[in-house]
Each structure stands twice: as C-alpha cells, then as structure tokens.
Ligand SMILES: [Zn+2]
C-alpha cells in the first residue's frame with residue numbers, strides 16, 4: 001500500500017486515516033488514489049468509519065456499495081467487527097485496483113458481499129456466482145486465533161480472508177474467457193473434481209506428505225479451486241508487502257531501483273524474487289520484537305511457477321488483455 005500526501009498540510013496520510021494529525025477530516029478517493037479534504041463522504045463514515053468518498057451526498061462509496069448484506073447489529077460485537085472487515089475489504093480492493101479490477105475501466109461484474117455476524121453457529125466463508133460471504137465475527141482476535149490454532153494455520157487475518165475469497169470470484173471472472181481454463185487446468189489441475197468430497201478428504205486425512213513441494217499451504221492441496229485462491233492471496237500478500245516496503249521509503253539491495261512500482265512490474269519472476277527476499281528480511285525484523293513472522297511461508301519452485309501464472313492473469317485479466 002502506498003503512503004499518501006496530506007491535502008491540507010504537511011506530512012503523510014495512511015490508507016485508513018479519517019483525519020489528518022491536526023484533526024481535519026479527510027477522505028480517500030479510490031479513483032484518484034489520493035486523499036481529499038471535502039465531502040461527499042461515504043454514508044458509512046459515521047457507522048463503521050469508512051474513509052472513502054462517495055459519488056454524491058448520501059451515497060455509499062464504491063466499496064460499501066458492494067456490500068449487499070450487512071450484519072445484524074444486535075449480535076454482540078457485530079458493528080466493531082464489521083468495521084474491521086470493511087477496512088480489510090477496502091484494502092484488498094484498492095490493491096486489486098492497481099491491476100484495474102473493479103474500477104470503472106473494468107467492464108466485468110463486481111463482487112457482491114454478504115457480511116454475516118455469527119450468532120450461535122460458525123458461518124462458512126466462500127464464493128458462489130459472484131457473491132462473497134464473509135464472517136465478520138473473525139475480526140474478533142480471540143475467535144480468529146482459536147480457529148487458526150484448531151486448523152494449525154500459521155497465518156489467518158481478515159485481509160487474508162478477503163484476498164482468498166475475492167480470488168474465487170476472480171477465478172469465476174477469468175473462467176468466462178476462452179483462453180483461461182485450459183491454461184488453469186495445466187497449472188492447477190482439473191477443478192471439476194468433486195469439491196465436497198475433496199474438502200472432506202482434506203479434513204479427514206490432512207495434506208499429502210509432499211504438500212510443501214507442490215503447494216503454498218496445506219489447504220491449497222485440498223482442491224484446485226483452493227490452490228488457486230491460496231496462490232492468488234499469496235501473490236497479493238507478496239506484492240503488497242513489496243509495495244508497502246517501497247512506499248515506506250525502505251531500501252534493500254534486492255530492489256530494482258528507486259521509484260520502482262511492484263504493481264507495474266511485468267516480469268513475474270522478478271517480482272516474486274524481490275518480494276520473497278524482502279519478506280525474509282522483514283521476518284527477521286519482526287523477530288526482534290518477539291513477533292511472529294510477517295510472511296511465515298517458504299516458496300517452493302512449484303509455488304513460484306503458480307504465483308507467476310496468477311500474476312500474469314491478474315495483471316491483464318481485468319481489461320480483457
Ligand atoms: Zn464506504
């Protein structure tokens with residue numbers, strides 16, 4: 001994510017800022033990718049702290065407009081969890097917008113989000129025909145860490161959920177093209193394999209013993225659809241780590257040059273190489289605070305090939321190139 005200029009004074013603004021350091025209200029214009037000091041603000045600004053501008057007074061911003069179902073506000077914690085979930089969604093959408101997805105220049109279908117607060121039973125996240133269902137309850141750190149440990153996952157965040165579930169929607173968008181499916185099946189296998197049976201097998205037997213040579217995560221080994229979604233999520237993680245590193249003014253001998261824009265990089269292998277080396281470095285920085293690794297994954301050769309495949313399609317796909 002970039003760091004933004006303050007439109008009413010000195011200093012910088014972060015992507016989720018609602019005001020400047022002096023307290024002047026500001027809003028993020030996702031089309032201009034810049035902060036502005038004036039309305040129209042998104043009508044969810046007071047409700048969940050959305051800081052995007054709206055097309056007109058009394059309207060939703062581009063991101064909130066994609067949420068067709070908001071959580072039941074009577075469920076404990078629902079509003080705070082929803083606010084955090086929408087913040088993760090705005091982040092993921094803005095990243096994807098760097099490759100033109102879901103912006104005005106993208107002629108294709110937008111995702112529709114159903115945001116559910118869990119009342120008594122867990123809500124399965126997923127994507128069906130353009131509708132992405134998200135459990136906002138997972139924004140609660142205790143809930144999320146409990147599930148993460150039960151599933152023996154090394155990483156579980158709302159941004160990660162957003163990237164993974166939107167990835168299924170991106171697959172659906174790309175599958176409408178003639179040239180995508182054969183290439184996808186060559187790389188990831190045949191997604192027509194019985195999904196329900198594959199998931200059941202995964203949860204009963206666990207991943208294959210050699211999963212780490214073939215997949216980014218154990219869950220990716222469950223089915224080609226999950227392999228795709230995990231790989232897309234990781235490409236978005238790695239590209240955004242790199243973009244944030246550059247935006248923060250940090251340097252590394254692995255960076256191509258000053259002002260390099262990871263989202264504009266056409267060479268997939270170069271991007272993945274730089275991202276992997278920066279992530280390893282920041283893992284080391286995190287250990288200095290006793291924190292878990294920023295990116296607790298190892299990229300096998302197979303994973304790099306899949307990431308490069310995904311990178312090519314995400315860069316070109318929104319514009320039909
Ligand atoms: Zn909004």
Ligand SMILES: [Zn+2]
Nearest residue numbers: 164168226229
């Ligand atoms: Zn999935």
